[in-house]
Amino acid sequence: MGLFDGLRRDRNAEQTPAPSTPAAPAEKPADVESSAVSEDLAAMNAKVVEREVKKQEPAEIEPTPVKSYKDKKPVTHVVGTTKIIAIINQKGGVGKSTTAINLSAALGELGKQVLLVDLDPQGNSTSGLGIEKSELPGCIYNVLLEETNIEEIIIPDVCEGLDLAPATINLAGAEVELVSEMARENRLKEAVGSMRGRYDYVFIDCPPSLGLLTVNSLVAADKLIIPIQTEFYALEGVTKLLESMKRVKTRLNPMLDIFGILLTMYDGRTTLSRQVAAEVRNYFGRQVFETIIPRTVKLSEAPSYGIPITQYDPVGKGAIAYKELAKEVVQRG
Numbered sequence: 171m172g173l174f175d176g177l178r179r180d181r182n183a184e185q186t187p188a189p190s191t192p193a194a195p196a197e198k199p200a201d202v203e204s205s206a207v208s209e210d211l212a213a214m215n216a217k218v219v220e221r222e223v224k225k226q227e228p229a230e231i232e233p234t235p236v237k238s239y240k241d242k243k244p245v246t247h248v249v250g251t252t253k254i255i256a257i258i259n260q261k262g263g264v265g266k267s268t269t270a271i272n273l274s275a276a277l278g279e280l281g282k283q284v285l286l287v288d289l290d291p292q293g294n295s296t297s298g299l300g301i302e303k304s305e306l307p308g309c310i311y312n313v314l315l316e317e318t319n320i321e322e323i324i325i326p327d328v329c330e331g332l333d334l335a336p337a338t339i340n341l342a343g344a345e346v347e348l349v350s351e352m353a354r355e356n357r358l359k360e361a362v363g364s365m366r367g368r369y370d371y372v373f374i375d376c377p378p379s380l381g382l383l384t385v386n387s388l389v390a391a392d393k394l395i396i397p398i399q400t401e402f403y404a405l406e407g408v409t410k411l412l413e414s415m416k417r418v419k420t421r422l423n424p425m426l427d428i429f430g431i432l433l434t435m436y437d438g439r440t441t442l443s444r445q446v447a448a449e450v451r452n453y454f455g456r457q458v459f460e461t462i463i464p465r466t467v468k469l470s471e472a473p474s475y476g477i478p479i480t481q482y483d484p485v486g487k488g489a490i491a492y493k494e495l496a497k498e499v500v501q502r503g
């Protein structure tokens with residue numbers, strides 16, 4: 171008995187005409203013969219189709235459950251160990267969203283539980299993690315202005331260890347609508363504060379402005395990560411940001427402090443990048459992270475695939491840098 175004997179037996183059985191099939195005449199004209207062959211083939215196909223249909227009958231397709239934060243197994247940490255960090259710089263295009271997505275994902279891969287709150291109406295962190303904004307029933311706007319519980323809008327497990335509180339274009343109205351609200355600076359603090367004890371890190375991806383959304387993030391955060399692009403005018407606006415931080419610190423959030431300054435889009439081949447990096451280190455000293463994020467096209471491509479750099483180009487220099495940054499963040503406590 172060979173390994174394929176069973177298979178051969180099945181083939182022979184298929185080729186044997188069924189008992190009910192009438193015996194073929196000894197000789198047939200070519201066209202009659204070919205039509206008989208195609209009839210036979212059709213019969214065989216019919217048999218196969220019948221068997222396939224039968225196979226599928228007993229298996230009932232389970233409806234895919236809708237992913238909800240409430241289905242997530244509760245992970246509890248000691249309250250107080252949750253670090254709420256705003257990724258902030260009112261200057262546009264300095265790498266806030268890129269850092270929010272990739273640092274969160276890298277920490278998730280290190281086994282940390284992370285929540286990323288997208289506080290920018292552009293929703294770059296939301297789309298960059300592969301979420302179709304137009305299909306969302308709610309977003310952080312509903313939390314800030316309609317008293318929706320943040321748990322209702324959190325999308326769990328967008329990546330390993332990473333949940334997302336998404337933003338849609340609705341959030342664009344929040345800046346104006348918040349103005350006439352009571353306790354308007356505290357809305358995010360109340361919502362995000364209720365998640366303390368459930369995550370190791372909560373990151374807030376801020377919009378490029380110093381409006382009420384940014385003020386909300388300054389009030390809600392324990393610490394700030396300030397990405398600075400290693401280009402001309404790198405420090406432009408940083409003084410104003412630090413002034414806003416001081417004002418919020420004295421009036422609304424006394425514990426607020428800088429967690430780290432992050433140099434981004436660094437191109438070691440250019441003198442300018444090196445000069446700016448040196449100047450920023452000179453100005454901020456040890457507050458600057460050792461890790462520098464290099465300029466690499468892979469980091470700008472990853473969001474269009476809806477995945478973080480650690481999945482898109484796991485061994486490239488962008489992924490390596492964000493993994494290093496994640497380790498440094500953990501070391502800083």
Ligand SMILES: Nc1ncnc2c1ncn2[C@@H]1O[C@H](COP(=O)(O)OP(=O)(O)OP(=O)(O)O)[C@@H](O)[C@H]1O
Pocket residue numbers: 261262263264265266267268269290292294376377378434435436463464465466467469470471
């Ligand atoms: N290290 C990098 N190398 C190459 N491109 C990068 C890098 N970091 C960010 N980019 C690209 O630069 C652009 C701006 O980055 P990003 O969106 O992260 O900045 P941002 O500060 O969040 O911007 P905004 O202020 O508009 O929210 C994006 O197209 C992004 O893909």
Ligand SMILES: [Mg+2]
Pocket residue numbers: 266267268290294375376
């Ligand atoms: Mg952004």
